[in-house]
Amino acid sequence: MAIIGGNNGIILTTVEEVLSWGRRNSLWPVSIGLACCAIEMMHTAASRFDTDRMGIIFRGSPRQSDVLIVAGTVVNKVAPMLKLIYDQMPDPKWVISMGGCSSGGGPFPTYSTLQGVDRIIPVDVYVPGCPPTPQALLWGILQLQKKIKAKQEGRELKEIPVRTPTASFPIKG
Amino acid sequence: MELLAVTIGIVIKSLIFIIGMFLLAAYLTLVERKFAGHVQQRPGPLHVGFHGLLQPIADALKVLTKEDIVPNFVDKKLFYLASLMAFVPAIMILAVIPFGEPIKLFGLEIKPYISDVNVALILALAFGSISIYGVIFAGWASNSKYPMIGGLRKAAVLIGYEVALGFALVGPIMLAGSFSLREIVEAQQGFFGAFIWYQPLAFVVYLFSVLAETGRTPFDVQEAEAELVAGYNTEYSGMKFGLFPLAEWYIATFVLSALAVILFFGGWNGPHIFGALSPYIWFLTKLFLVFMFLLWVHWTLPRYRVDQITEIAWKVMLPLTFLNIFITAGIVILKG
Numbered sequence: 017m018a019i020i021g022g023n024n025g026i027i028l029t030t031v032e033e034v035l036s037w038g039r040r041n042s043l044w045p046v047s048i049g050l051a052c053c054a055i056e057m058m059h060t061a062a063s064r065f066d067t068d069r070m071g072i073i074f075r076g077s078p079r080q081s082d083v084l085i086v087a088g089t090v091v092n093k094v095a096p097m098l099k100l101i102y103d104q105m106p107d108p109k110w111v112i113s114m115g116g117c118s119s120g121g122g123p124f125p126t127y128s129t130l131q132g133v134d135r136i137i138p139v140d141v142y143v144p145g146c147p148p149t150p151q152a153l154l155w156g157i158l159q160l161q162k163k164i165k166a167k168q169e170g171r172e173l174k175e176i177p178v179r180t181p182t183a184s185f186p187i188k189g
Numbered sequence: 190m191e192l193l194a195v196t197i198g199i200v201i202k203s204l205i206f207i208i209g210m211f212l213l214a215a216y217l218t219l220v221e222r223k224f225a226g227h228v229q230q231r232p233g234p235l236h237v238g239f240h241g242l243l244q245p246i247a248d249a250l251k252v253l254t255k256e257d258i259v260p261n262f263v264d265k266k267l268f269y270l271a272s273l274m275a276f277v278p279a280i281m282i283l284a285v286i287p288f289g290e291p292i293k294l295f296g297l298e299i300k301p302y303i304s305d306v307n308v309a310l311i312l313a314l315a316f317g318s319i320s321i322y323g324v325i326f327a328g329w330a331s332n333s334k335y336p337m338i339g340g341l342r343k344a345a346v347l348i349g350y351e352v353a354l355g356f357a358l359v360g361p362i363m364l365a366g367s368f369s370l371r372e373i374v375e376a377q378q379g380f381f382g383a384f385i386w387y388q389p390l391a392f393v394v395y396l397f398s399v400l401a402e403t404g405r406t407p408f409d410v411q412e413a414e415a416e417l418v419a420g421y422n423t424e425y426s427g428m429k430f431g432l433f434p435l436a437e438w439y440i441a442t443f444v445l446s447a448l449a450v451i452l453f454f455g456g457w458n459g460p461h462i463f464g465a466l467s468p469y470i471w472f473l474t475k476l477f478l479v480f481m482f483l484l485w486v487h488w489t490l491p492r493y494r495v496d497q498i499t500e501i502a503w504k505v506m507l508p509l510t511f512l513n514i515f516i517t518a519g520i521v522i523l524k525g
Contacts, residue, residue, distance in 0.1 A: 038250025041237045066231035068222060071244050076412075077419035079258060079426040082251070106256035106426045 036168035039082070039108060040161040046081040046101060047074040051088025053115040053147040060150040072157065078104040083160070084137070085153075089117035090130040102137045110164070112156050113139045116146045202303055206283050214439040215245040221438070221484055228488040249431075257427040260331075267330035272425065272432045275323025278316045279436040282444045285309035287371050289457045289468040301469070302371075309370045310362065313448060314355060317402065320436065321347045324411070324421055327433070331424040339420035342495055343411035346401050349502030350408075354398035356510035360384075360391040360517045361452045370448075374456030383455040390513040392453050394506050396483075399445045401498070404437050405487040410495050446479040454479070 049057060061067045061074055075081045078101045090098060102111070113133050116122035119142045121131035133139060140163060143156035159173075166173040219234060219241060226233025234241025259268060286309075287302035306312060321344060328340015361384045362368060365376035377383050385392055401408040412420025422433045450456060450472060459471035493501070 035250060035254055038247040038254070041244070041247035042251040063229050063231040066226070066233075068226055068231065068233055069235040069241075071234055071237050071241070071247060073222075075419065076417075077423045079424060080419065080422075080430050082255075104258075106258050108256075 032168055036164055040164040042071045043083045044073055044075045044081045045083040045085045046078050047076055049087045053087035056147045056150055057085055057087045060153045065150040083110050085112045085114055086118040086133045087114045090133050091128050095130050095136055099136050110140045110160055111137055112141045114143045115148055210280055214435050215249055217439040219245050224484050225488045252431040253428050255427040260424055262332045264330040267326045271323050271326035271330055272429045274326055275320055276432040276436040278319040279440045281316045282313045285312050286447050288472055305371050307369045310368045318351055328421040333424055335417040336421045336423045339411045339417045346408055346498055349499050350398040350401040353394055353502055353506035353510055357391045357394040359514050360388045363517050363521055370451050374451055377455040385453040390509055394510050403442045407490050407493050408498055442483055446476050449479050450475040
């Protein structure tokens with residue numbers, strides 16, 4: 017976005033920029049929870065942390081949502097259903113992998129658990145934690161917004177957090 | 190020549206009403222989300238624009254540019270038709286709703302309504318009943334079990350409450366002696382002339398019916414998220430989905446609140462303390478209060494079961510309206 021001639025009220029922008037702004041400010045996740053991470057996800061949406069501040073409301077139907085938050089252990093039995101839900105979502109769509117289990121199997125290196133949800137669907141943001149705190153999930157959502165913006169600007173965003181936010185170390189800025 | 194001028198005038202006025210209603214409905218979503226947030230002790234949309242003022246624009250941009258999925262197994266014609274059938278009748282009611290008295294501006298007489306027909310109330314009810322087809326079509330055409338159940342539930346609720354709504358409106362009509370919404374407003378002069386003082390029973394039934402027709406909480410069985418995925422619009426994506434909540438939750442609620450103001454709260458009557466604008470200010474203030482009351486009910490109460498809803502409609506609301514009609518008729522005959 018470019019502002020011409022100081023403060024005389026002309027703002028130049030492109031369609032892509034406006035659309036990317038609209039998309040990153042109205043990310044609607046599917047309400048699907050797989051394990052204990054789902055409790056933290058619900059907590060993020062509830063009164064204390066309130067994702068609606070950023071325009072994020074949970075939709076029931078995958079046809080109407082933009083983000084799939086994989087919240088919990090993906091066992092082999094639920095993996096096909098998760099893939100189906102991902103396929104049912106309309107483009108553009110993003111995936112947040114929440115917690116150690118969905119990012120890489122977590123504490124379950126067993127025959128019945130999928131070792132990382134990125135084996136079946138592409139993942140945009142990995143949120144570490146077991147389970148991640150609501151602060152951490154909010155951090156993940158903010159990272160996703162940054163990533164959408166960076167993609168529109170032709171950059172690539174690959175940030176590795178020094179320390180994920182927790183209750184005692186909240187996000188700064 | 191005169192006919193041409195009238196036609197152009199009506200076209201321009203309709204465009205203003207439709208575009209205005211679109212923008213208003215978009216911002217009513219923000220009003221509802223803010224209100225819901227504060228009811229639940231959270232701020233609601235806050236970071237997109239000043240206190241979320243740009244949130245509806247972001248949502249609209251996103252929904253409009255979303256991929257539009259039409260599943261393979263749906264009945265394509267009905268699938269497309271359903272979202273229009275839900276949306277168009279809701280906005281068509283605006284054609285008969287007066288927002289004030291005609292005013293003189295630059296020598297032109299400007300009427301703040303599209304048409305003043307003498308059967309306006311019946312037309313409004315008829316348009317309201319057409320929108321039931323949108324819901325049934327959406328449920329049927331999706332060819333999927335949750336939309337089907339949601340559509341049938343909504344149809345059951347609508348059929349029950351349409352009857353009660355129609356009979357509830359008989360009371361104000363008998364008192365005013367007219368179907369024209371303008372004449373009904375003119376029949377209510379003064380603070381104690383408003384029909385709410387004479388028709389409290391009809392007003393209660395009307396409120397219940399509005400909540401049921403617009404699918405708000407005590408009666409929102411059609412998209413009970415815990416049971417049905419998203420109700421009858423589960424298979425819809427993009428703007429085809431966007432039209433359903435826009436029509437049902439915002440435009441229909443707005444229009445039915447306007448009817449409530451006209452029928453029970455004396456429309457634009459009020460003390461002339463704002464000069465020439467006072468009828469509009471009174472009308473919009475009352476409308477906003479009724480709308481906020483409906484939101485308040487929505488975000489406070491839990492949900493009825495399906496069987497309880499139809500039971501209330503047929504066993505409580507309908508007899509109440511009959512009682513109201515008999516009492517009103519008796520009083521009208523006695524007073525002459």
